[in-house]
Amino acid sequence: MHRSLAVVDDTDVHRELLAEAARLARGSDGEVVLFTTMTAEEFDSDTEKIESIERAEGTTYSDTSALDGARKVAREVAEEVFADLDWDVEYEVVAQVVEEGDRADAILDAASEYDCQHVFVVGRKRSPTGKVLFGDTAQQVILNFDGMVTITTE
Template structure:
């Protein structure tokens, strides 16, 4: 492993995943990219909510959502990697989670992806899709998945 990508989410299991990815990266001298993806649905919901508030003069832009996602990843990185000693960088993206994870892994030259997986039934995966499963199938490298 030379460079790993850890997908940052608000859950406790995802935070623990960031810590474990950081320890592993530090142990082998690899760099770590922390990625938080704001989905299109989350962006649109926040944008519409802010438009309803009359005191807000400017609209919520994709650039603000992108910076917010990057800042969230950085905040989790500071919280979970303070004592680890890993070299890390925070990245934010807006869009389809699967597509953005794969694009960031490719852009940053990552050879390992860390994800916090959701427990779903096979029927749930078939009906609604599964980001974790798609990343496992489409990423050309190692994928580590941690579930609660």
């Protein structure tokens, strides 16, 4: 079975890329792993917000509530994209906390762990100097993934 990893975020560009991953899955009788990340800072911020809600409502959420929220957003994006298709898409959602500069490694590790043959990722438009100074996740994935990579830019 063919398996693709699609990096998902709540943007139109990511929706378009996810639709492409779904078309490939249909043509290859495969499935899509939806991969979403949040930085440690985003995780901490979301966790603080959840704890604030807990105090106000007198409720308790699990320690993974911030990651659960990220998974939920990825599922909602997928359901929106897949609802417009004439076929069912098999998928699973994976969310992970990563350090800012480690996003490409996290994508590559997840693609390896889930035995993916194809990676779909959105890249940023940056100047060559910007890529050298700040790195480029999409470029690192292209250079280090042993398989097909489809990239679109924001």
